[in-house]
Amino acid sequence: MTATTDNRTFDSLDPATGEVVGTHPIHDAAAVRAAVAASAPAAEWWAGLGFAGRKERLLDYKAVVTRDIRRLAATVRAETGKPEGDALLEIVLAITHIDWAARHARRVLGPRRVSSGMLGLNLAATLEYPPLGTVGVIGPWNYPVFTPMGSLAYAMAAGNAVVFKPSELTPGVGVLLAELFKESVPEQPVFQVVTGLGETGAALAADPGIGKIAFTGSTATAKRVMAACAQNLTPIVAECGGKDALIVDADADVAAAADAALWGAMSNAGQTCVGVERVYVVDAVYEPFMRELTSRAEKVKAGEQYGPVTMPSQIDVIRRHVEAAVERGRAVVGGKESVRPPFVDPVIVEDVPEDSPAVREETFGPAITVRRVADAEEALKAANASAYGLGGTVFSRDRRRAMDLARRMRTGMTAVNSVISFAGVPALPFGGVGDSGFGRIHGADGLREFARPKAISRQRFPLPGMNITSFGRGQAELERLVRLVTVLHGRRR
Numbered sequence: 001m002t003a004t005t006d007n008r009t010f011d012s013l014d015p016a017t018g019e020v021v022g023t024h025p026i027h028d029a030a031a032v033r034a035a036v037a038a039s040a041p042a043a044e045w046w047a048g049l050g051f052a053g054r055k056e057r058l059l060d061y062k063a064v065v066t067r068d069i070r071r072l073a074a075t076v077r078a079e080t081g082k083p084e085g086d087a088l089l090e091i092v093l094a095i096t097h098i099d100w101a102a103r104h105a106r107r108v109l110g111p112r113r114v115s116s117g118m119l120g121l122n123l124a125a126t127l128e129y130p131p132l133g134t135v136g137v138i139g140p141w142n143y144p145v146f147t148p149m150g151s152l153a154y155a156m157a158a159g160n161a162v163v164f165k166p167s168e169l170t171p172g173v174g175v176l177l178a179e180l181f182k183e184s185v186p187e188q189p190v191f192q193v194v195t196g197l198g199e200t201g202a203a204l205a206a207d208p209g210i211g212k213i214a215f216t217g218s219t220a221t222a223k224r225v226m227a228a229c230a231q232n233l234t235p236i237v238a239e240c241g242g243k244d245a246l247i248v249d250a251d252a253d254v255a256a257a258a259d260a261a262l263w264g265a266m267s268n269a270g271q272t273c274v275g276v277e278r279v280y281v282v283d284a285v286y287e288p289f290m291r292e293l294t295s296r297a298e299k300v301k302a303g304e305q306y307g308p309v310t311m312p313s314q315i316d317v318i319r320r321h322v323e324a325a326v327e328r329g330r331a332v333v334g335g336k337e338s339v340r341p342p343f344v345d346p347v348i349v350e351d352v353p354e355d356s357p358a359v360r361e362e363t364f365g366p367a368i369t370v371r372r373v374a375d376a377e378e379a380l381k382a383a384n385a386s387a388y389g390l391g392g393t394v395f396s397r398d399r400r401r402a403m404d405l406a407r408r409m410r411t412g413m414t415a416v417n418s419v420i421s422f423a424g425v426p427a428l429p430f431g432g433v434g435d436s437g438f439g440r441i442h443g444a445d446g447l448r449e450f451a452r453p454k455a456i457s458r459q460r461f462p463l464p465g466m467n468i469t470s471f472g473r474g475q476a477e478l479e480r481l482v483r484l485v486t487v488l489h490g491r492r493r
């Protein structure tokens with residue numbers, strides 16, 4: 001890690017107890033600049049290892065993380081308050097992503113020949129995806145391993161060095177991830193961490209040595225980060241918040257849908273960007289669904305199945321949404337009294353008007369709204385009437401119907417008859433539309449996000465009588481070209 005220039009520090013706390021679990025330097029702009037400068041030769045060295053060399057190192061890193069999974073989970077637990085099981089689950093998912101990125105980088109990004117077309121018969125066309133240099137990764141606290149790893153592993157597999165700024169709530173997790181990386185790659189600072197508050201992230205975004213910023217966090221902060229990146233025309237991938245809907249169609253397995261809705265909404269205290277926040281249930285199955293949902297929800301308690309709200313200021317947002325929801329809707333599980341900081345017990349409110357902040361804004365807590373709709377079309381319309389468009393869920397036994405609804409959902413990802421399942425499939429790209437951001441992590445698109453397409457056209461032999469990119473070109477060559485293009489492209493239906 002880079003030293004700070006003024007030795008300021010901040011504490012990381014256990015959100016359940018307020019106990020200090022770590023003290024970390026506040027890296028200022030000069031320290032961030034030094035880290036980015038140090039990463040330039042590291043990036044060159046790392047890129048020089050080639051796909052095979054990087055794959056070997058990344059698979060070793062994967063093994064190191066796997067072997068130290070308990071220590072990493074303990075750090076996640078200490079800084080976020082989530083139960084050990086949930087910490088282990090997010091690390092397991094992160095491990096599968098390191099593995100996928102390492103194994104697929106060459107196939108996705110390596111040089112390949114593409115067709116040069118009829119007019120370019122004498123050319124050899126090559127496409128490849130070299131790295132960008134140094135990628136700055138700014139991450140949130142809710143899944144402090146899984147979420148940034150979607151950028152870190154893919155950026156490094158693509159051949160970039162990374163400078164990671166973890167959330168100020170989970171700096172210890174970021175530091176440990178980088179420390180473990182050093183066991184696999186001790187030679188160069190390919191994976192560095194800078195810790196601190198928002199200003200440290202701002203300095204990273206504004207650094208001219210950064211090839212791309214991978215930002216995960218709120219929509220409001222993404223706009224600030226983009227503004228900082230604009231100074232240097234630094235591109236950005238923005239993974240922001242969501243207001244994901246779950247649709248229960250008339251033919252759904254109601255018990256499975258209720259189980260998924262509850263877990264998708266309440267696990268991790270609802271602090272999941274792709275968590276379920278709105279549920280739309282078709283009239284025909286509304287009562288049985290609600291019976292299944294409420295009976296299950298009554299057995300779930302904060303502090304038992306899930307932990308505290310990690311970020312203290314989020315409590316105010318959750319309280320405001322719950323108050324607004326119960327004022328105009330009907331609480332069926334919990335209510336205002338469920339908010340008992342730092343914990344929030346499950347809250348389920350039905351019949352909340354669609355213009356309520358509880359339906360429109362990201363709650364990021366264990367509170368959901370449920371609405372009865374005439375049919376799946378009405379559900380889809382309501383689901384799509386959101387500024388956000390991250391993920392979503394459809395429950396229906398009719399595969400065609402479910403797939404059709406999933407396709408028409410205005411989101412980057414949709415799970416069918418399961419919840420959040422797309423996040424665990426490394427080959428599937430992850431990201432949203434609208435206020436949920438743009439660009440993708442995970443999968444082939446996630447690898448390409450951290451590389452630049454490089455096109456090379458090599459002339460293999462001159463085309464006799466067709467030297468069209470020359471001042472020596474004559475009228476006869478032009479006529480031949482027009483005849484050729486008419487043969488190739490001139491036929492109408």
Ligand code: NDP
Nearest residue numbers: 139140166167168197198201202217218221239240241273
């Ligand atoms: P924030 O937007 O508050 O913070 C995200 C990161 O940005 C943190 O590391 C933060 O640092 C940093 N930051 C804050 N201000 C600046 C700035 N001006 N310039 C650069 N960086 C800055 O989000 P949260 O940490 O509260 O995360 C929750 C949000 O993340 C939710 O909206 C959630 O939906 C979204 N999210 C999206 C995911 C996705 O993949 N689409 C996945 C997970 C979460 P610091 O913490 O030190 O202030």
